[in-house]
Amino acid sequence: MEHAERLLAAAGELFYRQGVRAVGMDEVRAASGVSLKRLYQCFPSKEALVVAWLERRDEQWMSSLTSYVRERGDRVEAVFEWLERWFGEDGFRGCGFLNAYGELGATSEAVAEVVRRHKRRLRDLLRELAGDDDALAEQLFILVEGATVTAMVDPGRAAATARAAGRAARALTSPHQD
Amino acid sequence: MEHAERLLAAAGELFYRQGVRAVGMDEVRAASGVSLKRLYQCFPSKEALVVAWLERRDEQWMSSLTSYVRERGDRVEAVFEWLERWFGEDGFRGCGFLNAYGELGATSEAVAEVVRRHKRRLRDLLRELAGDDDALAEQLFILVEGATVTAMVDPGRAAATARAAGRAARALTSPHQD
DNA sequence: TTGAACGGAGAACGATCGTTCTCTATGCTA
DNA sequence: TAGCATAGAGAACGATCGTTCTCCGTTCAA
Numbered sequence: 001m002e003h004a005e006r007l008l009a010a011a012g013e014l015f016y017r018q019g020v021r022a023v024g025m026d027e028v029r030a031a032s033g034v035s036l037k038r039l040y041q042c043f044p045s046k047e048a049l050v051v052a053w054l055e056r057r058d059e060q061w062m063s064s065l066t067s068y069v070r071e072r073g074d075r076v077e078a079v080f081e082w083l084e085r086w087f088g089e090d091g092f093r094g095c096g097f098l099n100a101y102g103e104l105g106a107t108s109e110a111v112a113e114v115v116r117r118h119k120r121r122l123r124d125l126l127r128e129l130a131g132d133d134d135a136l137a138e139q140l141f142i143l144v145e146g147a148t149v150t151a152m153v154d155p156g157r158a159a160a161t162a163r164a165a166g167r168a169a170r171a172l173t174s175p176h177q178d
Numbered sequence: 179m180e181h182a183e184r185l186l187a188a189a190g191e192l193f194y195r196q197g198v199r200a201v202g203m204d205e206v207r208a209a210s211g212v213s214l215k216r217l218y219q220c221f222p223s224k225e226a227l228v229v230a231w232l233e234r235r236d237e238q239w240m241s242s243l244t245s246y247v248r249e250r251g252d253r254v255e256a257v258f259e260w261l262e263r264w265f266g267e268d269g270f271r272g273c274g275f276l277n278a279y280g281e282l283g284a285t286s287e288a289v290a291e292v293v294r295r296h297k298r299r300l301r302d303l304l305r306e307l308a309g310d311d312d313a314l315a316e317q318l319f320i321l322v323e324g325a326t327v328t329a330m331v332d333p334g335r336a337a338a339t340a341r342a343a344g345r346a347a348r349a350l351t352s353p354h355q356d
Numbered sequence: 357t358t359g360a361a362c363g364g365a366g367a368a369c370g371a372t373c374g375t376t377c378t379c380t381a382t383g384c385t386a
Numbered sequence: 387t388a389g390c391a392t393a394g395a396g397a398a399c400g401a402t403c404g405t406t407c408t409c410c411g412t413t414c415a416a
Contacts (some may be wrong), residue, residue: 019281021199025404035364036405046404098327099280102272103197105331119331139346142339146324149276153283153297161320168317168350203374213394214375224374 004042004052006032012053016096020050020103050100051110057096058118066125076129076140076173080166083144087151087158094152095145130173139172182220182230184210190231194274198228198281228278229288235274236296244303254307254318254351258344261322265329265336272330273323308351317350 010032014023025046029036043049065082072078086092093099097115105112122144127137147165151158188210192201203224207214221227243260250256264270271277275293283290300322305315325343329336 018284019199021197021281021403022285024402026402036366037364037407040405093284094280095327098276098331101331102277103199103281106196106271107200116331119328135342135345138339138342142324142328142343142346143320144324145327146320146322149273149323149327150297150320153276153279153294161316164313164316165320167313168320168346171350172346199373202372204372214396215377215394218375 003032003034003038007034007039007042007049008053008056010034011049012057012096013091015050015053015100016093017091020100047108047110050104050108051114054097054100054111054114054118058114058121062118062121062125065122069125069129074129076126076169077166079126079129079140079144080147080162080169083147083151083165084159084162087148087155087162092151092155092158095148098145098149136172140169143169181210181212181216185212185217185220185227186231186234188212189227190235190274191269193228193231193278194271195269198278225286225288228282228286229292232275232278232289232292232296236292236299240296240299240303243300247303247307252307254304254347255344257304257307257318257322258325258340258347261325261329261343262337262340265326265333265340270329270333270336273326276323276327314350318347321347321350 007028011023011028014027014031025036025039028049029039032039034042039049043052065079068082069075069078072081097118100111101115105115123137123141126140126144127134130136130140143165147161150161154161185206189201189206192205192209203214203217206227207217210217212220217227221230243257246260247253247256250259275296278289279293283293297319301315301319304318304322305312308314308318321343325339328339332339
């Protein structure tokens with residue numbers, strides 16, 4: 001359906017930029033150009049819209065990161081190059097999943113579940129890039145998460161943050177080589 | 179004033195557990211036992227209450243972490259031992275500052291500012307523990323932030339997350355010694 | 357040309373929000 | 387005892403929320 005896509009794009013932009021609870025359904029209607037009646041035909045509640053947004057964001061975010069690192073020979077460093085680009089995008093405001101979890105995770109189990117699923121997928125990708133080294137993958141995951149929230153709070157130094165995390169990743173991946 | 183402390187304790191618990199916007203002022207009144215009239219005498223608006231909560235939390239959180247590492251000879255590893263304890267506390271739900279920033283940072287400049295100030299203080303402490311090595315301090319900061327949000331989303335593995343971050347910190351601090 | 361199904365605009369609804377106001381009881385001062 | 391300031395309980399207010407409903411114009415089959 002055409003309308004669902006317009007709704008998800010408009011709602012996602014608003015949710016990400018302002019936080020979920022700060023955005024009313026009428027604001028989604030105005031930004032998407034889809035009538036309120038059809039909005040509720042596509043998504044029976046605001047919670048359903050939020051969950052659908054996060055699922056779509058998971059697919060797009062993971063697919064963008066995955067194809068970037070695939071094109072660069074599955075090197076771990078490519079993850080942090082990709083992060084640096086992402087942090088520099090207009091309107092970057094941290095991890096939409098972590099923000100949604102902090103805001104709604106205690107209230108909505110459906111939101112908490114889709115966030116955990118996204119983080120599991122990210123961890124799986126990092127484990128694969130780490131050659132199935134679970135301990136290293138966990139450290140890389142922590143670096144990615146830490147760099148992302150740090151870049152959110154201090155966007156002026158976001159590029160430096162991504163590079164610092166990338167250097168840490170390199171040191172952890174090849175601890176005896178520098 | 180006695181009432182302000184009761185209000186901050188009750189409101190902080192609610193804000194941290196449920197998210198700020200999910201908590202109404204009447205809920206704060208009920209949990210604190212302070213009348214609505216006096217609540218607004220102590221804090222002229224909800225935003226003022228939120229900011230005061232974050233400032234108090236900054237003092238308590240930083241002072242708890244600082245005294246813990248001081249008692250252990252200012253070792254960097256002590257930071258991650260402290261994190262592991264924190265993650266295991268009842269009701270742990272990640273970093274209250276990051277959660278507040280994600281929820282309100284785009285709306286309230288006062289909230290954004292107090293969060294940035296708290297993160298600056300944490301970074302300053304880590305820089306001191308890192309012997310004024312800025313690059314190392316930045317990596318330690320990223321590890322602390324990453325471990326905290328990871329522990330929020332997956333509390334069942336929070337202790338393992340803290341230890342993984344601690345091992346990464348050790349490797350980065352003494353890269354040629356293991 | 358008629359009529360029935362549909363869709364959009366937006367009014368309406370009940371709930372809840374942050375904030376203020378009213379009312380009454382209490383205690384203190386003269 | 388009389389009068390006044392104060393405080394708490396909670397009603398009230400206007401705004402806004404998520405959600406539903408009403409109205410009216412359009413489309414298309416017969």
